[in-house]
Amino acid sequence: MSMLTRRRLLSPAELSATAGTTGPGPRAGALATAGAAIAGAATAGGPVAGGGTGADPDTDPTDRPRGALRFPTGFGWGAATSAYQIEGAAKEDGRGESVWDTFSRTPGRTRNGDTGDVAADHYHRYADDLDLMRDLGLRSYRFSISWPRIQADGTGAVNQRGLDFYRRLVDGLHERGISPMATLFHWDLPQALQDAGGWENRDTAYRFAEYADAVFRGLGDQVPVWLTINEPKTVVQNGYLFGHHAPGFQDPQAAYLVAHHLQLAHGLSVRALRATGSAGRIGPALNLHPCYPADGSPEAARAARLYDGYENRLYLDSILKGSYPADVLDDLGADSRLARGVADGDLEIISSPIDLLAVQYYTPYYVTGDGATVTRWPTSQADWQQIYPDGMYDILTRVTRDYGPVPLTVTENGLPQADTLSADGTVDDAGRISFLRDHIAAAHRAVSDGVPLESYHVWSLLDNFEWAEGYDQRWGLVYVDYPTQRRVPKRSAHWYREVIRANGL
Numbered sequence: 001m002s003m004l005t006r007r008r009l010l011s012p013a014e015l016s017a018t019a020g021t022t023g024p025g026p027r028a029g030a031l032a033t034a035g036a037a038i039a040g041a042a043t044a045g046g047p048v049a050g051g052g053t054g055a056d057p058d059t060d061p062t063d064r065p066r067g068a069l070r071f072p073t074g075f076g077w078g079a080a081t082s083a084y085q086i087e088g089a090a091k092e093d094g095r096g097e098s099v100w101d102t103f104s105r106t107p108g109r110t111r112n113g114d115t116g117d118v119a120a121d122h123y124h125r126y127a128d129d130l131d132l133m134r135d136l137g138l139r140s141y142r143f144s145i146s147w148p149r150i151q152a153d154g155t156g157a158v159n160q161r162g163l164d165f166y167r168r169l170v171d172g173l174h175e176r177g178i179s180p181m182a183t184l185f186h187w188d189l190p191q192a193l194q195d196a197g198g199w200e201n202r203d204t205a206y207r208f209a210e211y212a213d214a215v216f217r218g219l220g221d222q223v224p225v226w227l228t229i230n231e232p233k234t235v236v237q238n239g240y241l242f243g244h245h246a247p248g249f250q251d252p253q254a255a256y257l258v259a260h261h262l263q264l265a266h267g268l269s270v271r272a273l274r275a276t277g278s279a280g281r282i283g284p285a286l287n288l289h290p291c292y293p294a295d296g297s298p299e300a301a302r303a304a305r306l307y308d309g310y311e312n313r314l315y316l317d318s319i320l321k322g323s324y325p326a327d328v329l330d331d332l333g334a335d336s337r338l339a340r341g342v343a344d345g346d347l348e349i350i351s352s353p354i355d356l357l358a359v360q361y362y363t364p365y366y367v368t369g370d371g372a373t374v375t376r377w378p379t380s381q382a383d384w385q386q387i388y389p390d391g392m393y394d395i396l397t398r399v400t401r402d403y404g405p406v407p408l409t410v411t412e413n414g415l416p417q418a419d420t421l422s423a424d425g426t427v428d429d430a431g432r433i434s435f436l437r438d439h440i441a442a443a444h445r446a447v448s449d450g451v452p453l454e455s456y457h458v459w460s461l462l463d464n465f466e467w468a469e470g471y472d473q474r475w476g477l478v479y480v481d482y483p484t485q486r487r488v489p490k491r492s493a494h495w496y497r498e499v500i501r502a503n504g505l
Contacts, residue, residue: 076455078140089123096152103246114470144186154190209268281355299369322351416473
């Protein structure tokens with residue numbers, strides 16, 4: 001393993017900089033609030049009078065989309081969640097234990113010792129949450145299915161009570177005119193499979209394919225879009241390099257074997273869907289980060305290229321080109337566990353044709369000549385997140401330029417704020433509006449330049465359990481008062497409703 005790789009994997013600064021989409025680094029606090037960080041937050045305007053459901057954009061003309069940037073007819077405006085972050089009901093209706101149950105209940109692993117045992121109680125309140133989605137005007141809802149709710153130990157017979165919950169959810173979406181987009185794996189691996197080696201064990205990929213087949217056959221064509229693995233990179237980096245996500249390991253050699261098995265699981269599940277004869281579409285959900293040289297030196301250019309290999313091409317190339325990037329393989333070494341773990345035919349499975357690619361964008365990276373990263377832009381409450389809307393344009397156009405016109409969907413984009421419920425029952429999150437406006441504008445520019453972008457999903461619909469950060473960070477369009485589970489649409493929710501109504505900005 002090269003010196004660059006060692007520095008990249010073991011640098012404390014990387015602990016926060018490589019955190020995944022909804023998995024911020026361990027440092028507390030923000031370097032700047034979103035409202036202060038985002039240039040041009042002219043929509044701030046202070047608290048807005050209104051009822052208990054938040055500020056109404058009809059009373060604040062600055063929030064109204066002006067119609068200058070229209071998206072294609074039928075564009076899928078949506079929001080996203082994941083099972084462990086919102087469902088709760090951790091021990092109900094036959095659900096088994098997941099790695100996140102174990103991790104979050106281990107002292108010192110999450111902020112304040114928070115767990116997802118209750119979260120936003122979506123399991124019991126899903127009908128009301130569906131009504132919230134309808135009132136927002138959502139056209140698409142991206143959610144995840146809890147593997148241990150379907151198979152308590154990750155294998156064997158389907159838990160019908162768990163499957164029935166998702167059938168009710170999907171039926172409720174259709175009744176409200178919202179298109180379901182289901183993610184098969186959003187990090188909640190059954191603990192029994194972890195006890196048998198987890199994603200280091202090649203067999204886990206095959207157990208995942210069996211689980212996926214059961215879900216495909218159980219929900220059928222009621223789900224038009226399936227996403228296979230959510231952010232394999234975050235599992236690799238946060239779960240196996242730095243240890244601040246489940247399963248909590250620090251083992252660089254294991255990490256990239258895990259990357260291969262996650263990719264293999266993706267390919268096997270694509271083939272499982274095809275075998276059912278379903279008309280559903282399928283693809284992976286990758287968090288992609290543009291990697292820029294921090295200066296004009298040749299050393300920075302080379303280091304940024306390799307950094308991009310670990311951040312992006314390791315996953316994109318294997319899925320869309322059927323090979324792992326040579327520079328990453330060389331950097332890891334010929335005797336790495338990844339290199340030794342690739343069996344004949346694996347890359348053909350991994351590169352099974354997909355119907356779409358889900359892109360999740362949060363932050364850029366600026367890489368110095370020695371492989372470190374530097375901060376160039378204001379950060380959100382999550383101090384790993386630099387706010388740089390042009391990065392959205394750059395990563396979308398780069399995927400189309402380098403990999404061809406595969407249909408794209410943005411399945412996560414958002415930021416956390418220290419949102420508070422005002423005395424008048426409103427939540428004024430003007431900084432989030434500015435963030436979303438700028439990133440949606442960047443996405444529109446990409447569409448105008450030929451990117452086949454089909455839909456955009458805000459992360460997140462609801463405030464939720466934010467992994468290692470517990471409940472300290474709020475990412476939602478809808479405020480959740482956790483003691484009462486009351487939902488309060490924030491000012492950004494009302495603004496987003498108008499964006500959907502206008503089909504643009």
